[in-house]
Amino acid sequence: MSAVTRRRSPWTHFVVQNVPLLLALFLLLASLIVYVVLFYGNEHRIPGNFEATSISNNALPLAIAATGQTIVILTGGIDLSVGGMMDITNSVTAVHMHDSPGSMVLWSLVVILIGAAGGLLNGLLVAIGRLQPILVTLATLSIFQGIAIKILPTPGGQVPPSFTNLLTNPNRPTALIYVALIILLWLIFRRTSFGISIFAIGNDRQAARANGVNVLWARVGAFILAGIMSALAGMFLAATTTGGDATTGDAFTLTSIAAVVLGGVSLFGGRGSAIGSVAGAFVLTLLINILFFANINPLYQSFYEGVFLIGAVVLTVLIGRYLRRAT
Amino acid sequence: MIRLRTLQDYAPSVEVRRVIYAFAGAILLFVIGQIVHPGFGSRNSIQEVLVIASFVGLVACGQMFVILIGGIDLSVPWVLNGAAILFVTSALGQNSRILFAVPLVLIMGLAIGLVNGAGVAYLNIPAVVMTLGMNGIMQGLTLGISNGLTCSSCASYAPPILQNIVNGKLFGIPGELLLWLGLIIVVTFALGSTTFGRRIYAIGNNAEATYLAGIRVKRVTVALYMLSGMFSALAGIILVSFGGQASLGMGDPYLFQSIAAVVIGGVYILGGRGNYLGTTAGAITLVALVSVLLAENMPDYGRSIIYGVVLLAILLLYGREEREA
Numbered sequence: 022m023s024a025v026t027r028r029r030s031p032w033t034h035f036v037v038q039n040v041p042l043l044l045a046l047f048l049l050l051a052s053l054i055v056y057v058v059l060f061y062g063n064e065h066r067i068p069g070n071f072e073a074t075s076i077s078n079n080a081l082p083l084a085i086a087a088t089g090q091t092i093v094i095l096t097g098g099i100d101l102s103v104g105g106m107m108d109i110t111n112s113v114t115a116v117h118m119h120d121s122p123g124s125m126v127l128w129s130l131v132v133i134l135i136g137a138a139g140g141l142l143n144g145l146l147v148a149i150g151r152l153q154p155i156l157v158t159l160a161t162l163s164i165f166q167g168i169a170i171k172i173l174p175t176p177g178g179q180v181p182p183s184f185t186n187l188l189t190n191p192n193r194p195t196a197l198i199y200v201a202l203i204i205l206l207w208l209i210f211r212r213t214s215f216g217i218s219i220f221a222i223g224n225d226r227q228a229a230r231a232n233g234v235n236v237l238w239a240r241v242g243a244f245i246l247a248g249i250m251s252a253l254a255g256m257f258l259a260a261t262t263t264g265g266d267a268t269t270g271d272a273f274t275l276t277s278i279a280a281v282v283l284g285g286v287s288l289f290g291g292r293g294s295a296i297g298s299v300a301g302a303f304v305l306t307l308l309i310n311i312l313f314f315a316n317i318n319p320l321y322q323s324f325y326e327g328v329f330l331i332g333a334v335v336l337t338v339l340i341g342r343y344l345r346r347a348t
Numbered sequence: 349m350i351r352l353r354t355l356q357d358y359a360p361s362v363e364v365r366r367v368i369y370a371f372a373g374a375i376l377l378f379v380i381g382q383i384v385h386p387g388f389g390s391r392n393s394i395q396e397v398l399v400i401a402s403f404v405g406l407v408a409c410g411q412m413f414v415i416l417i418g419g420i421d422l423s424v425p426w427v428l429n430g431a432a433i434l435f436v437t438s439a440l441g442q443n444s445r446i447l448f449a450v451p452l453v454l455i456m457g458l459a460i461g462l463v464n465g466a467g468v469a470y471l472n473i474p475a476v477v478m479t480l481g482m483n484g485i486m487q488g489l490t491l492g493i494s495n496g497l498t499c500s501s502c503a504s505y506a507p508p509i510l511q512n513i514v515n516g517k518l519f520g521i522p523g524e525l526l527l528w529l530g531l532i533i534v535v536t537f538a539l540g541s542t543t544f545g546r547r548i549y550a551i552g553n554n555a556e557a558t559y560l561a562g563i564r565v566k567r568v569t570v571a572l573y574m575l576s577g578m579f580s581a582l583a584g585i586i587l588v589s590f591g592g593q594a595s596l597g598m599g600d601p602y603l604f605q606s607i608a609a610v611v612i613g614g615v616y617i618l619g620g621r622g623n624y625l626g627t628t629a630g631a632i633t634l635v636a637l638v639s640v641l642l643a644e645n646m647p648d649y650g651r652s653i654i655y656g657v658v659l660l661a662i663l664l665l666y667g668r669e670e671r672e673a
Contacts, residue, residue: 324488
């Protein structure tokens, strides 16, 4: 630090401290504008209730999964088993849930328990087994995928319509309520002592330990939370698609990481916010709609997703470098 | 994280032990296979397993190079698939076009690796993100340009000469295995006895110190990602020559398998330790395991679960890190 430090205004301080998050929100705004413009060009009207409902319903499972992924990545780990866990709970929901309040409550609780158990397994192997998170979750991904196919060998099953209405109402964008709930819970979570210890071990595990953080519990707890979020994401996915498929969750391992990265969370841990990841999930969902209305051959979809992902990260890196030079 | 190194860290015994474990695992699987399914340990059956393992071994070779410096290459599946399709559409099943098609495909692999490596080394993009994005880019390009593998030349077969080299036998040994043996010798020599190899281990152990020692770390990083891209492309060519035709999704299994083979072979996932002999053993162990399960008519889901359990078991056996102070 130089001898004469200019004092920043609180506003400048906030901006410099939150560059990645602000970039993520800017990205969301930009893709929203592009989407609306393209939509207007095609349909000659402003997107309405139907579009808002469909986009928020499609983005919700990814937003939930990305929130769980964020917590693990904040500790400096990574969870590749997200997709496998979603496969399991997606299948369980479609196979077992009946159209009665009792059954819905029961199986929702079972889904949460499955998620917690899977997360506990990951967490124990990482924290007590002293194995690398990327390898542990690669292995459990394979195990979870196998279990999911055992539960539901061929796509099918049925999700009660009333359950679909409750989670992902096809007529109104009520999914946004859940998004608001995630953000609210996140704002509370990061101020709890557990939330603080997640950030602390992601920044410097030794220092966190020296300051009295229970590193073991924080790491295991992060994986348990991620497991629960993935499990819920699989259940919401079953609700939107009104049926089950033991492989439909697979794609979410990589898209959840992409959403987290677009959300400005550092893959090295300790920095970031689930709000950014939720924004990233919506950006990725909007991108698919943008490509559709831009009349781009759907076969090229993953090309643009890849370019977009790398481009966004490069942009963050360059802006970060520029700001460090400027301030 | 700073940790004082003890003499034990430098003893070669740990690495040698891991390679021995991996080979012992492979042999054990052949013995178990022979017991539960007589004929599994026969010469022909072992040869078949080794040929399949060689495909994993090729991809795992590139994967090992980047893992040795603490990176990872997630772009393997669609670089391999794209290479396979580019190969059949440029060779058109004609022997005369091999000299044009093979270099073209290998250069594509190198070019993709160049972009991956440049992104990781010069733009500081995390390897996971860079190669994940690249996998998407290659998937989109491959599907888009080949129009979902419906193009008229997409159904071409591999040129007969290459099919003969890969499937044919010399002194009773499949040509593909001789190719792999050559690769094992070259890579083992390059890693163990050249300055290039020393640089790789140095970067994997401490990139900063290596930079301060005057090694151009970024260039080596780019070179290794290029090698990984090239090996994926090569695996694409050889898989097509082995099976005759390209298909969509043919690269998908190779991401999990290449990482698993590298790790089972005793390469440390954060870099700096391990060698290709171990990776070779890892590939054989993995494929032998699948073959035993297939011979036992194990359903898909069971194989998937056992895969994961075995990987975890092997990791617990020797993948553990030192306890933190």
